[in-house]
Amino acid sequence: MTHVSIVTGASRGIGKAIVQTLLKNEGSKVVAIARSKSALESLQSEFGKDNLDIVIGDVTDALTSKKAVELAISRFGQLNSVIANAGVLDPVGSIESTSIQEWKKLYDINFFSVAQLIQEAIPELRKTKGNVVAVSSGAATTPYSGWYAYGSSKAALNHLILSLATEEKKSGVHAISIAPGVVDTNMQHDIRETFGSKMDPHHLQKFLDLHKNKQLVPAEAPGAVLANLALKGWGHLIRGKLSGGRLVGGELARTQFFPRFKSTNSSSAGSSPPPFSKAKILIVMGTLVLGTTIVAGIYNKDPPKSAVEPKSTTTATTTTSPEFPPGKISVIFVLGGPGSGKGTQCDILVKEKGFVHLSAGDLLRAEQKRPGSKYGNLIAQCIKEGKIVPQEVTIELLRNAIKENYNRGEVRFLVDGFPRKMDQALTFENNIAESAFTLFFECPEQVMMKRILERAKTSGRADDNVESIKKRFQTFIDTSMPVVEYFEKQNKVVKLSCDHPVDVVASQVLAALKSKNI
Numbered sequence: 001m002t003h004v005s006i007v008t009g010a011s012r013g014i015g016k017a018i019v020q021t022l023l024k025n026e027g028s029k030v031v032a033i034a035r036s037k038s039a040l041e042s043l044q045s046e047f048g049k050d051n052l053d054i055v056i057g058d059v060t061d062a063l064t065s066k067k068a069v070e071l072a073i074s075r076f077g078q079l080n081s082v083i084a085n086a087g088v089l090d091p092v093g094s095i096e097s098t099s100i101q102e103w104k105k106l107y108d109i110n111f112f113s114v115a116q117l118i119q120e121a122i123p124e125l126r127k128t129k130g131n132v133v134a135v136s137s138g139a140a141t142t143p144y145s146g147w148y149a150y151g152s153s154k155a156a157l158n159h160l161i162l163s164l165a166t167e168e169k170k171s172g173v174h175a176i177s178i179a180p181g182v183v184d185t186n187m188q189h190d191i192r193e194t195f196g197s198k199m200d201p202h203h204l205q206k207f208l209d210l211h212k213n214k215q216l217v218p219a220e221a222p223g224a225v226l227a228n229l230a231l232k233g234w235g236h237l238i239r240g241k242l243s244g245g246r247l248v249g250g251e252l253a254r255t256q257f258f259p260r261f262k263s264t265n266s267s268s269a270g271s272s273p274p275p276f277s278k279a280k281i282l283i284v285m286g287t288l289v290l291g292t293t294i295v296a297g298i299y300n301k302d303p304p305k306s307a308v309e310p311k312s313t314t315t316a317t318t319t320t321s322p323e324f325p326p327g328k329i330s331v332i333f334v335l336g337g338p339g340s341g342k343g344t345q346c347d348i349l350v351k352e353k354g355f356v357h358l359s360a361g362d363l364l365r366a367e368q369k370r371p372g373s374k375y376g377n378l379i380a381q382c383i384k385e386g387k388i389v390p391q392e393v394t395i396e397l398l399r400n401a402i403k404e405n406y407n408r409g410e411v412r413f414l415v416d417g418f419p420r421k422m423d424q425a426l427t428f429e430n431n432i433a434e435s436a437f438t439l440f441f442e443c444p445e446q447v448m449m450k451r452i453l454e455r456a457k458t459s460g461r462a463d464d465n466v467e468s469i470k471k472r473f474q475t476f477i478d479t480s481m482p483v484v485e486y487f488e489k490q491n492k493v494v495k496l497s498c499d500h501p502v503d504v505v506a507s508q509v510l511a512a513l514k515s516k517n518i
Contacts, residue, residue, distance in 0.1 A: 004029045004076040005230055006068050006121065008059050008113070009086030011039035013185035014135065017223020018083055018230075023047045025231060029076040031068050033059060033086070059086045059113035065120045072124070079124035081131040081230035084114040087154075089187050092146040092195040103149045110153035115160060122173065129172030133230050134161050136177040145200035154179075174233060180222035182210050193390065197422045197482040205426055323399070324433040329406060330518075331433050333425075334416040335484060336441030337476045339448030339455070341498045341505065345441070346414045348506045353513065356410045360418035363397040364389055386471025388479060391424045399432055421479045422486060437492040437516060439509065440484050445473055447499055 005022055009015035011034035020043075022028045030047075033055045034040050040054040053075050057064035072079045087110045091102035114134055125132065139147050140154035158177050165175040182188065192211060196204040210216050332355075336342040346357045368379040375393050382389045402413060415435075419425035429435060453466070487493045494512045498505045 002027045002029060002076065002078065003080045003231055004031070004072050004078050005081045005083060005227075006031045006033065006072060006079065006117070007083045007085060008033045008117065010034045010043070010054075011036040013187075014180060014183060014219045014223050014226070015083075015085040016043065017219045018085060018227045019043060019047075019052070021220075021224045021227035022231065023051055025227075028231065029053075029072075031055060031072045031075070033057065033064060033068055059117070060108040062116055065113070065117040068117070069120045069124060078128055079121060079130060080128045081133065082117060082121050082125065083226055083230050084117060084132070084134040085226070086113065087135060087137075089147070089150050089190060089195060091149055093198045094146065095148055097198075098149065106149045107153050107156075110150070111156050111160070114157060118160075118164065122168075125173045126168075126171045130174075131230050131233055132161065132164060132173065132175040133226055134175075134177040135226065136161075136179045138179045138181070140179070144203050146195070146198045176229060176234060178222070178226060178229070180226070181217050182207065182215075183219055183222055184216035185219055188216060192423055193388070193421075194479075197479040199422070201422055201426055201486060204422055205430075208423055208427065322429065322431060322433050324402070324406070326434055329402070329411045329413060329433055331402075331413050331415055331435045333419065333435050333438040333487075334414050334441075335418075335438055335480060336498065337443060337445070337448050337473060339450075339452040340441040340443040341451070341502065342416055342439070342441050344502055345439075345498075345505060345509050346416050348502075349414060349509065349513075352510060353412070353518065355412045355414045356405045357414045357416060358398060358401050359416040360394055360398065360420075361416075363401060364394065367393075367397055384468070386468045386474075388420050391421070391427055394418060394420075394424065395427055395432070398428070402432065419480075419483050420476075422482055425483050425486065435487075435492065436518075437494060438484065438487045439512070440493050440495050441498040441505075442495055443498045448473070 003022075003025070005028070007015055007018050007022070007030055010019050010030075010032035015032075015034070016039075019030055019032055022030050028051070030052050031054070032040055032043060032052060035056065035058060037056045040056060044052050044054055053071050055064055055068045055071060057067070059065070069079060088106055091098040091106065118132060121132075124130070134157055136158055137150070137154040139151035140158050143151060161175045161177040164173070168175065188207060188211065191199075191204070191207050196207070334342045334346055343359060346355070346359070349355050350357045364379050364383070367373050368376045368383070370376065373379075375389075379389055379393065381387075398415065398418065405413070419428055449466075484493060494516075496505060496508050496512065
């Protein structure tokens, strides 16, 4: 039997997994929407034009939705389901730091594009008594710092689907929204690498731990669930019978939604189940099909249901102790914009106080030049573009340098140019050592620019040019200032104005250390 679906955000992540699952079912046809021409054409090459047609466009454009519905009818003769997957997280930030214009842009993608697509599709869906499946988020009901726009847009989406399910009861169109859990997609990467600095550290730590402990859900799991909801509906699985937020007949759900995955046992007690094992599938079903948020589901005569939030089925993340407990070593973070003079002041402290100076930038540049380095090309690209090198690289280099010096009897360290982001700060303090405090050198941008350009005459550094300098300034403001603010709330920041001669600043630094009994 032919089943025709429209899928938005189909080029990668969950959307791509949805398309792949749909097209592995006999008789399934898909119209895929995304902005990436190459990604869609690659999918089409994989499954063939007879099974997959594509619309290259922006979901916020009304013509994109219209074209997708028209294509489904002209190519395949009907429309049975719509899966609204496209979504964005940005803007992330406090209520006063994010613009309403940015909010509107997000709402256009996360909410209005879905309403727009449903408006176009509903006449055809009524003919087939079809399904609308929307990808929601746990953030619709659980607040995360800085996620005002995203969370509220998903809450609005949930209400849209709830209303649709209620109003279309007589027509036979079914609607459901699903929160897929914490999935290993580009959005998670962006949280760790870009948006984390604008989030509460405890909220960020949750996502860092899930990634570190390999507990992110692979996109194929929710992709399979969402695709099968579109193909098979959900009345035979839910039927309004929920017990403590759990589905009655979970094994039926597994066999219906994951027929091609065999149940397997973990290799040892207490170990994490392998991908798509029985345990893993039931966890996924617990968080997806029962709904971390199943906001609306209507099937036959059942009224819309709002599922209870299920209790977590995963074990709590274990807290690791720092490699160097308090009192074993002393670490002072040294932060300031490019050209603020922090390196010069660190050199003075090495002579005056006997610190070991570890410059994150110098360590990265040395690693870049080291023959056979597995990180060399990555570091070079980040430096060229004024971006922050992934924390795993920087922290590994710092850990090795600290251990090497500690084994020689050194216990006092100035870590210069680090941490650049909140995830770096939290990971370092959780895994290596807690910092004593942070020296923060404040300096006007025009002064720093002048200093760097003067240094460029002899430094030979590839990033000492105007274009890279401006990018570095902006990166520092966006990602490093939240780190300073975080430690400042803990009374662990000493601010120093470095728009003065070197010796004057040095006197201020030494006085600051004396006040800290150093």
